[in-house]
Amino acid sequence: MKERGLLIVLSGPSGVGKGTVRKELFSQEDTSFEYSISMTTRKPREGEVDGIDYFFKSREEFEELISQNKLLEWAEYVGNYYGTPIDYVEKTLSEGKDVFLEIEVQGALQVRNAFPEGLFIFLSPPSLSELKNRIVTRGTETEELINNRMKMAKEEIVMMDAYDYVVENDHVKLACERIKAIVIAEHCRRERVAPRYKKILEVE
Ligand SMILES: Nc1nc2c(ncn2[C@@H]2O[C@H](COP(=O)(O)OP(=O)(O)O)[C@@H](O)[C@H]2O)c(=O)[nH]1
Numbered sequence: 481m482k483e484r485g486l487l488i489v490l491s492g493p494s495g496v497g498k499g500t501v502r503k504e505l506f507s508q509e510d511t512s513f514e515y516s517i518s519m520t521t522r523k524p525r526e527g528e529v530d531g532i533d534y535f536f537k538s539r540e541e542f543e544e545l546i547s548q549n550k551l552l553e554w555a556e557y558v559g560n561y562y563g564t565p566i567d568y569v570e571k572t573l574s575e576g577k578d579v580f581l582e583i584e585v586q587g588a589l590q591v592r593n594a595f596p597e598g599l600f601i602f603l604s605p606p607s608l609s610e611l612k613n614r615i616v617t618r619g620t621e622t623e624e625l626i627n628n629r630m631k632m633a634k635e636e637i638v639m640m641d642a643y644d645y646v647v648e649n650d651h652v653k654l655a656c657e658r659i660k661a662i663v664i665a666e667h668c669r670r671e672r673v674a675p676r677y678k679k680i681l682e683v684e
């Protein structure tokens with residue numbers, strides 16, 4: 481039977497840079513895990529594409545997916561639903577590939593219960609003031625939403641103890657290197673060879 485892949489969960493407070501780090505990771509050639517595209521009821525932002533950034537759904541469609549148990553986890557976050565399609569995760573792990581989720585902290589805790597063997601990485605800001613800077617400079621939120629997100633961020637940062645690793649997002653490329661190093665180390669610790677090294681071991 482094929483060895484199951486590793487479920488990698490990257491989480492952390494809003495505005496810390498999860499999306500930015502994830503996009504950088506997946507633009508790099510030596511990233512050997514598969515990204516699970518989430519479902520959301522949030523409206524697409526400028527430049528976002530359905531099926532690439534998210535699967536954009538109506539609230540009715542999303543609630544239908546919840547009732548059909550099609551989501552590995554879901555959360556309501558700042559007025560919108562977000563969730564991870566379970567079929568993609570199961571299929572990809574069973575093919576022996578690592579799956580990468582980039583999700584907020586309530587969802588990450590649900591995944592921890594369902595997949596205690598997953599690898600949980602908390603992305604942390606260098607400081608709270610830098611976190612606020614990032615949310616403000618992104619410019620996608622109103623002042624009320626910024627204050628909401630900062631309030632949530634303080635509650636979310638307390639949860640970092642529940643994770644296997646904390647990675648500081650001081651510089652995006654450095655954060656990516658740390659995440660890749662953790663994944664390789666974790667494969668070794670679990671006595672499996674990371675997919676990117678398997679081809680080195682193939683004998684002609
Ligand atoms: N629980 C959960 N959170 C998600 C999922 N997909 C994205 N998120 C999180 O939802 C939050 C809001 O995402 P988004 O609206 O794209 O804004 P941004 O990432 O803060 O720019 C972020 O913390 C995402 O990491 C998901 O499938 N499940």
Ligand SMILES: Nc1ncnc2c1ncn2[C@@H]1O[C@H](COP(=O)(O)OP(=O)(O)O)[C@@H](O)[C@H]1O
Pocket residue numbers: 492493494495496497498499500501614615617618649650651652
């Ligand atoms: N290491 C970093 N240094 C400076 N700015 C960053 C860094 N990482 C992300 N940012 C910026 O912070 C803002 C929030 O990043 P984003 O990826 O949307 O966060 P999240 O997905 O965690 O909500 C964006 O404007 C992004 O360009």
